[in-house]
Amino acid sequence: MSSSQQSKPSPSPLTTNEPGSFAAFSLEQRLPTILDQLIQYADTSVVHALQQLATEMQTGTISALPPAIFGTLDQALQPYIGRNWANMPFLTVELYFYARILLAFGYTAITPIDPFQTAKEAANDQAIAALASQPEYCDPTCEIDKLLHRAVIGNTADLSQHIMPTHEQVTLLIDESEVAKKLLTTGMQRIDLVFDNAGADILTDLLLIRRISPYCTHIVAHVRPYPMFISDMTLVNMKALLEKLLASSIPAARQLGQDITQLLHQNKLILRTSPALGVPANFYDNAALTQAIFGNAELVIFKGDLNYRFFAGDQRWLHTTEKNHLLQHFGRSALCLRTIKSEVLVGLTSEIVDHTRTLRSDWLTCGCYGIIQVFAQ
């Protein structure tokens, strides 16, 4: 990493007041569409609160969240109270949006209502059924690099998307799967994996966890502390998924459920809910937060787009930023498996950026491009 990069200030955050940005598009179109879909099926008691939120998003301002229900999200929001939605950091306003949806449904720490549970369970059912036709990936000896590629394809399963590419449409812009395979099999004490979506996403992650488990002492897998971004897995969703796998009539699904359950019983796999994954934190330059969440893990696998934004900071990086700039305070290696759905991306060559941009102007948000990217200590 050049000395000039060490001294450079962090890039500005993605915000909703950048005309033509994905953040602005999300506020104007994507998030209202998600609200409309919820309003269609919500009980009358909830519809009014959702409609009020829809109006607020367009003409209103940010209001305070109740304390402690969403970790420290209410504190993170403090500086923005009274601001227009169209003048907010992107990640902060998205997390606020989903917290407000949960409040509209009556979510509290005691009544953790998940308005997205039905959608996630349907996605899990569909992905479990699909295992019957994926014997190569369900083979416990499947090549690790094959599972890494499959994991990126699994990440297209994000229900918050305005478009969802088919897996044939995904092209890898960065494929460091060989480097990743060496890293995963060096015999680490602890590897962490931050889960993302239900459906094909989580199943490809469980297949990968089973495959790498013999090479490390512990795997700590993190789920979201509360429902968000429609598809994101919580502990409740994970427990329901494991029960479905164990009860499945599909031998490969049942075997996966048994193997994961055994890893949990042996304490080789630990499931954890991390409050930091529900606030607009970034890990790359917050050593204290990273240490608090990932402890002595030698490697953290960030799955999906949102987790990339948590790792790299929801900032307008030059896409040619030397990637190991993100390791200055991270204190361990990272492996990012993602289909790209937002404008946060580092470590590309200018040739790849220029070429891909000519192929699709929306290359950063269409979900048709993926990365297997290693940030090695």
Ligand SMILES: O=P(O)(O)OC[C@H]1O[C@](O)(CO)[C@@H](O)[C@@H]1O
């Ligand atoms: O499920 P994933 O891969 O984290 O994608 C979620 C991402 O998609 C978006 O909802 C749209 O780009 C982002 O706001 C969010 O980071």
